Amino acid sequence: MSTTAESRESQKASRTRVDNVVVRFAGDSGDGMQLTGTEFTKAAATAGNDIATLPDFPAEIRAPAGSLAGVSGFQVHFASGAAQTPGDEPDVLVAMNPAALRANLADLPEGGILIANIGAFTKPNLKKAGYDENPLENGTVDRYRVYAVDISKLTTAALDETDLSSKEKARCKNFFALGLMFWMYSRDPQREVAHIEAKFASKPRLADANARAFKAGYYYGETAEVFQDVVYEVEPAAFEPGVYRNISGNEALALGLVAAGQLADKPVFYSGYPITPASTLLHSLSGYKHYGVTTFQAEDEIAGVGAAIGAAYGGHIAVTASSGPGIALKAEGVGLAAMTEVPLVIVDVQRGGPSTGLPTKTEQSDLLQVLFGRNGECPLPVLAASTPSDAFDTAIEAVRIAITYVTPVVLLSDGYIANGAEPWRLPDVSSLPAIASSHRRDPEGFQVYQRDPETLARDWVVPGTPGLEHRIGGLEKDALTGNVSYDPLNHERMTHVRSEKVERVAREIGPLAHTGPDEGDVLVVGWGGTYGALRQAAQEMQRRGHRVAHTHLRYMNPLGEELGERLSRFRRVLVPELNMGQLRLLIRARYLVDAIGFNKVQGQPFKVSEVVDAISDLL
Amino acid sequence: MKQPVEKNRKAGGEENGSGKNGAGGPGLKLTKKDFATDQDVRWCPGCGDYAILSTTQKLLADLGVRREDTVFVSGIGCSSRFPYYMNTYGFHSIHGRAPAIATGLKVARPELDVWVITGDGDGLSIGGNHLMHALRRNVDLNIILFNNKIYGLTKGQYSPTSEPGTRAPSTPHGSVDHPANPLSIALGAGATFVARAIDVDAKHLGEVFARAHAHKGTSFVEVLQNCPVFNDDAWAPIVDREHKSVRQLRLAHGQPLRFGKDGELGIRLGAGLAPEVVAVGDGDGEVPPSALLHHDERAPTHYAHLLAELAHPAFPVPLGVLRAEDRPSYEALVGEQVEGAVSARGEDATLHNLLHSGMTWEVGDDGLPR
Numbered sequence: 003m004s005t006t007a008e009s010r011e012s013q014k015a016s017r018t019r020v021d022n023v024v025v026r027f028a029g030d031s032g033d034g035m036q037l038t039g040t041e042f043t044k045a046a047a048t049a050g051n052d053i054a055t056l057p058d059f060p061a062e063i064r065a066p067a068g069s070l071a072g073v074s075g076f077q078v079h080f081a082s083g084a085a086q087t088p089g090d091e092p093d094v095l096v097a098m099n100p101a102a103l104r105a106n107l108a109d110l111p112e113g114g115i116l117i118a119n120i121g122a123f124t125k126p127n128l129k130k131a132g133y134d135e136n137p138l139e140n141g142t143v144d145r146y147r148v149y150a151v152d153i154s155k156l157t158t159a160a161l162d163e164t165d166l167s168s169k170e171k172a173r174c175k176n177f178f179a180l181g182l183m184f185w186m187y188s189r190d191p192q193r194e195v196a197h198i199e200a201k202f203a204s205k206p207r208l209a210d211a212n213a214r215a216f217k218a219g220y221y222y223g224e225t226a227e228v229f230q231d232v233v234y235e236v237e238p239a240a241f242e243p244g245v246y247r248n249i250s251g252n253e254a255l256a257l258g259l260v261a262a263g264q265l266a267d268k269p270v271f272y273s274g275y276p277i278t279p280a281s282t283l284l285h286s287l288s289g290y291k292h293y294g295v296t297t298f299q300a301e302d303e304i305a306g307v308g309a310a311i312g313a314a315y316g317g318h319i320a321v322t323a324s325s326g327p328g329i330a331l332k333a334e335g336v337g338l339a340a341m342t343e344v345p346l347v348i349v350d351v352q353r354g355g356p357s358t359g360l361p362t363k364t365e366q367s368d369l370l371q372v373l374f375g376r377n378g379e380c381p382l383p384v385l386a387a388s389t390p391s392d393a394f395d396t397a398i399e400a401v402r403i404a405i406t407y408v409t410p411v412v413l414l415s416d417g418y419i420a421n422g423a424e425p426w427r428l429p430d431v432s433s434l435p436a437i438a439s440s441h442r443r444d445p446e447g448f449q450v451y452q453r454d455p456e457t458l459a460r461d462w463v464v465p466g467t468p469g470l471e472h473r474i475g476g477l478e479k480d481a482l483t484g485n486v487s488y489d490p491l492n493h494e495r496m497t498h499v500r501s502e503k504v505e506r507v508a509r510e511i512g513p514l515a516h517t518g519p520d521e522g523d524v525l526v527v528g529w530g531g532t533y534g535a536l537r538q539a540a541q542e543m544q545r546r547g548h549r550v551a552h553t554h555l556r557y558m559n560p561l562g563e564e565l566g567e568r569l570s571r572f573r574r575v576l577v578p579e580l581n582m583g584q585l586r587l588l589i590r591a592r593y594l595v596d597a598i599g600f601n602k603v604q605g606q607p608f609k610v611s612e613v614v615d616a617i618s619d620l621l
Numbered sequence: 622m623k624q625p626v627e628k629n630r631k632a633g634g635e636e637n638g639s640g641k642n643g644a645g646g647p648g649l650k651l652t653k654k655d656f657a658t659d660q661d662v663r664w665c666p667g668c669g670d671y672a673i674l675s676t677t678q679k680l681l682a683d684l685g686v687r688r689e690d691t692v693f694v695s696g697i698g699c700s701s702r703f704p705y706y707m708n709t710y711g712f713h714s715i716h717g718r719a720p721a722i723a724t725g726l727k728v729a730r731p732e733l734d735v736w737v738i739t740g741d742g743d744g745l746s747i748g749g750n751h752l753m754h755a756l757r758r759n760v761d762l763n764i765i766l767f768n769n770k771i772y773g774l775t776k777g778q779y780s781p782t783s784e785p786g787t788r789a790p791s792t793p794h795g796s797v798d799h800p801a802n803p804l805s806i807a808l809g810a811g812a813t814f815v816a817r818a819i820d821v822d823a824k825h826l827g828e829v830f831a832r833a834h835a836h837k838g839t840s841f842v843e844v845l846q847n848c849p850v851f852n853d854d855a856w857a858p859i860v861d862r863e864h865k866s867v868r869q870l871r872l873a874h875g876q877p878l879r880f881g882k883d884g885e886l887g888i889r890l891g892a893g894l895a896p897e898v899v900a901v902g903d904g905d906g907e908v909p910p911s912a913l914l915h916h917d918e919r920a921p922t923h924y925a926h927l928l929a930e931l932a933h934p935a936f937p938v939p940l941g942v943l944r945a946e947d948r949p950s951y952e953a954l955v956g957e958q959v960e961g962a963v964s965a966r967g968e969d970a971t972l973h974n975l976l977h978s979g980m981t982w983e984v985g986d987d988g989l990p991r
Contacts (some may be wrong), residue, residue, distance in 0.1 A: 050990035
């Protein structure tokens with residue numbers, strides 16, 4: 003594409019420089035919007051922009067074509083500064099059909115760019131989207147800058163010379179749209195062509211067709227006059243020097259778990275049952291067998307935790323993951339792990355609930371479930387990841403706590419973190435500390451529930467060790483020998499010990515993640531995937547001259563002492579959460595602070611503007 | 622990567638226990654007593670579980686296994702207290718989940734000898750799913766199901782194997798459920814080893830357990846076990862001395878299906894693939910042994926299904942090994958994949974390569990991508 007490269011040069015003068023762009027691709031769930039968005043994100047990242055993404059897709063794999071239920075979207079925010087969230091609202095909406103337009107138009111601000119594939123605005127499609135008449139022609143879209151392009155027809159025409167069926171040709175239209183966006187945002191098309199060829203290397207026909215459609219889209223932007231005045235450029239963001247890659251939360255979790263195995267020099271055993279949005283963890287980890295990782299697709303969620311308990315008992319780093327409904331099923335098994343005190347990591351990638359709820363949408367409504375959703379007094383350490391790349395560190399931390407304290411640990415993530423992506427500066431591997439673990443082998447003086455005086459951990463003895471044969475189980479045990487005990491005072495003592503062991507994890511918390519003044523008017527306290535939105539909102543308020551700070555928690559249990567002191571130094575405490583106020587309940591109960599909630603349960607992340615408004619209301 | 626040491630440690634290595642518990646080293650043959658713990662056994666007097674425990678302890682001593690390499694995993698119920706009385710490693714888990722926990726353990730530590738102790742309620746009701754999947758996967762476990770046709774620990778409710786009409790606290794008018802057949806369920810799940818024995822017939826039980834222990838893959842043994850408190854004599858029609866010769870069919874590989882005091886009765890395949898009881902002999906209306914069904918543990922599964930469905934009173938109840946088939950065990954296949962990947966690509970499995978896989982880019986000191 004040498005001519006293109008030249009023309010890119012010649013175009014440079016007419017490009018408009020912008021700091022932030024939010025693009026939303028929307029189409030049928032079969033239109034390849036997730037792939038389009040991912041490819042566009044990669045191009046922005048490698049060009050040096052900061053990025054944040056929000057894939058938003060339906061629970062149905064292929065809802066009826068053209069229906070509102072089947073609309074799949076992918077929003078990417080790229081910036082020359084920090085992109086802490088996927089953006090409150092799109093600057094550009096690419097609507098591949100009427101349903102995509104209808105489902106997303108309300109989010110497009112006045113004057114926003116709308117690129118509509120008019121080829122899909124047929125009578126049947128309009129009807130499926132609930133339009134009586136074509137919204138592109140009746141004034142509905144007058145408030146926007148509309149670029150009506152017959153992407154369907156242009157794609158088919160570009161593939162005239164290929165031997166693809168007309169259905170196969172139509173499937174390439176997402177690459178046409180991608181090409182057009184590459185033109186608009188001054189991305190290097192040659193790099194993408196190479197990506198396409200690599201991605202579809204096993205299907206040369208498709209590689210060729212997608213590359214053709216992509217180039218056709220790019221050339222169309224270059225050639226069509228209407229697109230000459232909408233060429234933008236987003237300068238690279240200033241990053242710390244280092245090696246970067248794009249990472250989604252579930253990928254980062256998988257890498258963190260594999261890394262933890264390496265750092266502890268122990269094999270990793272992962273068991274899970276397919277469930278959205280946790281499944282991709284199982285997929286990722288099954289590709290790391292050469293790191294000694296064993297994956298087990300269990301027959302159900304209960305077997306998922308059961309097999310992990312068995313592997314932990316056998317001396318492996320054992321992990322099971324699920325989402326809300328599956329975590330509910332695992333509860334009894336997690337209680338067994340707590341009672342028998344075996345190290346185990348339970349990952350909950352939260353989604354909208356209750357029950358099946360909103361499988362593909364994000365929510366933070368499992369906090370109380372993982373804290374209290376077990377029978378009996380059964381506290382556990384609970385950690386929450388806050389961004390996709392933070393999931394890597396949190397995974398290592400969870401494994402370290404599990405092994406050090408010989409206890410089950412819950413790791414909370416959510417659909418937003420799991421599927422969202424951001425650039426990740428790869429850590430120097432030599433900076434990652436080893437995880438110490440040991441298995442007792444000395445029979446002399448062994449008692450099953452004898453404890454380390456510091457951590458209160460009991461010995462992690464694995465079967466196969468001569469002279470240490472013993473029995474454990476879910477019945478209450480004698481505080482020393484581990485024999486079954488129904489003694490009332492022993493039960494009380496053991497209950498206290500199990501609780502105290504979890505409290506001692508507080509020494510691992512370290513300084514809280516905090517931005518802003520140490521005292522002031524409003525402290526925003528958050529946890530999990532809302533990190534970017536809360537941080538940006540707090541920073542916005544600070545820019546406006548307000549004494550607003552943001553503290554973001556990784557340790558949900560124990561909460562630790564520092565938080566209590568910090569809460570007391572602010573006039574008001576705001577706890578924004580994507581639930582009905584679960585952390586707020588804990589903070590009020592634990593610290594007797596009149597924390598105020600800001601709560602949203604729409605299956606969508608916070609917009610920065612919403613949080614800014616909520617903070618403003620308290621000033 | 623470095624392969625963890627414990628994974629590579631093979632049972633029967635040099636590390637013989639010399640601890641105070643006297644784990645069996647060379648020349649220190651363990652006795653049945655060495656497999657008993659110091660805990661008082663708390664089953665009801667007369668419970669069939671005592672006999673099964675005793676047979677198991679004796680068998681392990683006779684087999685010369687190491688205590689440290691043996692693990693008993695159980696669920697919940699009377700039978701599931703079993704691990705507390707075995708001086709080996711033991712895990713008394715939660716209701717129905719023992720096969721899942723044992724699967725994780727066996728996959729993680731294939732060198733261990735893992736037994737699962739369950740009952741008709743634990744294994745076939747609340748834990749039916751895990752049982753089915755352990756059997757289908759063929760994890761190398763010895764699953765012993767104590768079938769007393771009643772819930773004991775919860776005080777006598779009818780169980781999935783109870784006879785229709787069972788009057789129990791939850792069924793004062795008699796149960797209406799059709800009972801489950803443990804052997805048919807195991808066979809239907811694709812079990813590679815299926816057997817049945819009687820709690821108090823120690824010799825035969827020991828032989829069956831020995832076969833189960835030797836089998837590579839999941840061994841499933843149903844033990845007809847008496848609950849003297851809530852379902853006394855439930856198996857009496859089959860196990861009672863006076864009738865047992867005509868109500869029990871002792872299976873022997875390669876031998877004709879014969880029973881009766883002097884083998885005077887037999888089973889042959891009649892019209893419509895229906896088994897029928899015939900008199901064996903040369904006389905009028907009698908059938909020569911050669912015309913009887915001959916037991917074949919490796920025959921196609923429909924034969925084992927036929928055996929499993931033979932029930933009192935129309936037929937004698939088959940005892941012994943119904944089916945024993947060679948099929949690779951699950952943990953071996955899983956281990957092969959992992960070890961294959963490690964030997965093929967383990968050299969490259971560094972932390973650095975882990976993080977630097979996929980598309981990366983470098984940002985220079987000026988903060989811009991290179």
